[in-house]
Amino acid sequence: MNPLNVIIVDDEAPARERLRDLLGDIASTQPTRVVGMAANGLEALRLFEETKPDLMFVDIRMPGMDGIELAQHLSRLAPPPQVIFATAYDQYAVTAFDLHAIDYLLKPVRAQRLEAALARARASKPVARDVLDGFAEPRRHFASSERGRITLVPISEVLYLKAELKYVTARTAEREHLLDESLVHLEQEFPDRFIRIHRNCLVARAAIAGFERDEVAEQWNVRLGSVVERLPVSRRQWPAVRAAVLNVELPD
C-alpha cells in the first residue's frame, strides 16, 4: 500500500502530537506520512498549497476559522483532499456528520478507530462541496490565492464583489483581492449580506452609504462609506435595490 500524505490541523499542540503518535503506531497496517501540522485554518491552507496532501485531519473547534469552514475552502481547491474531522465533543456537528455520512473521529482517538477511518478514506471520494455548504454555517472568509500565496479575507470587511473577466474581485477598505468564485454562487450563498446592483456587481448592504444621481449617464450610483468610488446601479436592478435598501431606512 502507498503511504498517504497527511496534514494534521488542530489548535492544541498535545492533540496534534497524539494523532501523530497514533499514526506511527498503525503504520504497518495503514501507512501514512505526516507532511505537516497546522494550528489554524490559514496555516492549513498554506500547507495544503505547498504539500498537496492526500488527507487532512481537521479539528472542528479552532480559533478564527473553524474546521468546517476550513473544509469548505479545501473542497473548492483542486484536487480537493480527503478530510477527516476530529472533535472532543460537538453534538450539533456530529449529528450533521451522521446525517450526511461524513466520517469523523472522537477525541481521544483510538488506534483501531483511526485505522478504520484511514481504510475508508482510501476507498472513498472527498466530501462534496455542496454537502458541506449544506450544513455548515455561512463562511466567514474568502480564500484568495494570489501569486501562489493564500490569504483570508473576512467576509464582513468586503464592501463589494465585482466580476471581471475570469475572476471576481472582492474590495475591502484597504485593497482588492482576487477570488476564484462565481458571482452567481456568491449571490446565492449570501443573499442577506450582498445585493446585486449590476450584472457584474454585488454590494454589501451594510456598506451602502447612499445614492447619487448621475444626470449625464441617467443612472443612479451607490455611494460607499469608506471608499470614494461610486458604483453604478443598472436600470434593471434599480427598483429592487431601492426597495431593499431605502424601505429599511425610511419607514413610513
Place this chain on the structure above:
Amino acid sequence: MTVRTMLVVNAFALMTVLLRGEHAAEFTQDIVEIAAQVEFPLLFALAVCYLFAPAIQRMEFKRATFVVAVISLFCLFLCLPILERFDLRPNPLRWSGWALAAVGITMIYFHWRASAATPAIAEARVLALNARIRPHFFFNSINGVLGVIRSDPKRAEHALEALADLFRALMQENRKLVPLGDEIDVCERYLELERLRLGERLSVVWELRHCPMDTYVPPLMLQPLIENAVYHGIEPSSEPGRIEIRIVRRGRELNIHITNPVCADGRQNPGNRMAQANIRERLALFFDIEASMENGQRDGRYVVHIRLPIKRENTR
C-alpha cells in the same frame, strides 16, 4: 438580615407617609419627621434583638414575634426622652401601635421568605447547580494528557493528578463554605490543565497581595468564572490572551475582579449563562443581599466583579 429589616421598616414608614400626606408640599417634611422618629429606636431594637438572636432563632414563629414585639416596645419607650430633647413629641399610643404593626410586617415577611426557601429546596438547588462540567473541556484534557504521555511522562502525571483534584472538588456536596485558599487551589489545578492544552495562548495573572486566604467563600465560586474566561476570552482567539484575577479586602468586604480579553474577530464560543446564574443564586443563598455579582465590559475587557462579606468561620 439586618439590612433587610431596615429596608422593610423604612418601606413601611414611607407607606405611612404616602397614605397620610394629602399635600405634596408636606411630603418631604413628613418623610424627615418620620425618619427621625423611626431610625433611632429601630437601630436600638435591632441591636438588642441581635444580642438575643441565638435564643430567638430557636423559638417558633408566634413566640418569636411576641418576644421581638416586647423588645421593640421596650426600646421605643427608652428612646422617648431622647426624642423629646430633639423636640419630637410623638403620641406614645399611636407610636406603639405603629411599631407593633412594623414588627408584625417584618416578622411575616421573614417567615414567608424562610418558607419560600426552605433548606431542603435550597440545598437541592445548590446540588443541582454543581452537577456541571463542560464535556468539551473534559475530553480535550484527557486527550491533552494522552498527547504528552510519551514525550513528557512527568507532565502527564501532574496533569492526571490535577484532573483528579479538580473532579474531587466538583463532586463534593458543596453545602458548606470553604476557605478561599482552597478555592484558589482548585482554580490552579484547573488552569494547569488548560495550560497543557492551550500552551502559550493562556497567561494568568493573580493579584492576591491584600487577600485574606482564611475567609470562607461558596465552593466553586471562582473556578466556573475562570473557566468562562478561558472559554470565551482565550479559546476563540489564536492570539495569546491574559486573564487577570484580583482579590482584595476592602473593610469587611471581599472584592473579586476577574477579567478576560473580548474576542472581536473569532467566532464566539456558544455561551450559556448557566455558570453565572448558578453563582449568583448561590451567593444569594449563602449571603443574601450582602453579596453581589456584576459583569460588563470595560476598556475592551470583560469584567466580572463579585462582592461578598468576609467570613472567618464556617456558618451558613
